[in-house]
Amino acid sequence: MSDPVPSRETLRAGVLGSPVGHSLSPTLHRAGYAAAGLTHWSYTAHEVDEGGLPPFVAGLTDDWRGLSLTMPLKVAAADLAESVTDTARAARAVNTLVRTDTGWAADNTDVHGITAALREVGVMRVDRATVVGSGATARSAVLGLVGLGATHITVAARTPQRAEALGDVADVVLEVVPIEDWSRTGAPAVVSTLPGGSANAAAAGHADDGLAGATVLDVVYADWPTPLARAATDHGARVVSGLEMLVHQAARQFELFTGQSAPVAAMQAAGRAALGHSPDA
Template structure:
C-alpha cells in the first residue's frame, strides 16, 4: 500500500488526515493511506521512513519544519531560500524537501491586501514564520519579526509598543498559541495599538476563530485564520507527490 503522512508534535488536532483522505478519494486514489505520526523528537523520522512500508511522502508541521532539513538529501530552491520545509517526497536519490507554506500563505492573503498594508509584524520565528517573511518580501511588504528569543534583526515582545503597532497594519501570528485545546492562549502584545485599519492573520485554524482573532476584532481589525492557507499548501503538496508518481 502507498502511504503518505504528517509528522509533528502534537498532531491530534490536525485536519490533514481528513483533508487528504477526501482529496485522494476525489482523484481516484482512495487506496492511498494518509497517517499522522506524533513525532516529539526529529530523530524518530529516520525510523518512520525506514520501517513504514510504502511511505512516499510526508507533510511536516510544528516543531520540525527546520530540524527535518538535516535529515533530507536535498532541498528545492525555494525551501532552501526560506530555510524551512513542510513537504517531503521520496525520490530515486533520497528524500527531498519543499516548502508549500509560502505558496499557500501568499495566495490566501492576496485578496485581502490593501495599499496601506505595506508593513507587517510577524509573531514567532519558527518554520512557518520563515515562510511568511519570505512571502511578504516577495509581495513587497516590509516585516518586523517579534520573538520570545530574538536573533539578529528581530525584536522581543517587551520591545513592541502601541505606537509601533499603529505603523504596521498587517499582523500575522505564526506561533501555535491558541491552537486547540489551549484555545485561550494568545500572544501578549499592546492591543491598544490595533485599529480598524489593521488586518490580523492567524495561521492557526483550529478553532476557526482564535483568541488572537477575537481580540483583534474587538479593536475593529479585519481578521482571517489559516484555513485557506492550510488547504492551498496541502493541495500544492499533493501536486508535488503526484509529480513524483503517486
C-alpha cells in the same frame, strides 16, 4: 472473455510528528483524494519524534510518495533529504518530504500557505507588512510576505535580538518594535505567528484602531476565534484564520505528492467542518 484490468497500486502519504493526534492533515488530504477521485491513495498519521525519524523514513516502502512534517521534525528532516529547496533553506524549516527518483526532496509549503491565504482574501500585493512574533514560523511569514512584494517588514516581538535575526531571511528593510506596538505600525497586512494561549491573549490586549482596514492573518486555527482575532475584528481589521493557511499549505503538498491540481474548495470545506468554522469565520 478479456483479462481483468489490474488494480492500481495503492500509494501512500502521511503526517509525522509528536504529538500528532491533533493534526488536521489527514482530514484535509483525504478530502482532497476523495474529491479528485484518487481512490488508490491513502494518508495516515504517525507518532514520530526526532530520534525516530531516520529509522521511520529508512523503513518506508516504495509506495510511499510523500510526508508532511510537524513539530518537532521540521529541522531534522533536512538531514534526510537529497535536495532542499531555496524556500526551505531560507525558512530553516522543512514541512514536506517528496520521494523522487534520486531520493527525498525537502520543501516548505508553509510559505505558500501564508501567501495563498492572503491572496484569497484579495491581498495581492503589499509594500509594507508586519509580523507579530519572532519564532520559527516568523521566518516563513517573512518569506510569504516577500512573495507578495513586501520590501519593508516590521517585526513586533518580545525579544529584539531574535527579531533582528530575521533580517537574513530575505532582502527587505527590517524594523523591530516592541510587541505592544504590533497594531500601530500602519501596515496593511499583518501576520501573527504567536501560538494560542497566553501569548495570543496578551497581544490582543494591545490591539487598537491602528488596525482599521488592515488584513490580519492569525496562524492559530484551534479554538477559533482567538483573543487576538476577536480584538483585531473589534478594531476594524479583516481577519483570516490560520485554517486557511493550513489548507493552502496542505494543497501544495497534495500537488507535490500526487502531481495533480489540488481540490482546494473540498479541502477547505473538510477543514472548516472538522473545526466548526463557518466559511467567513
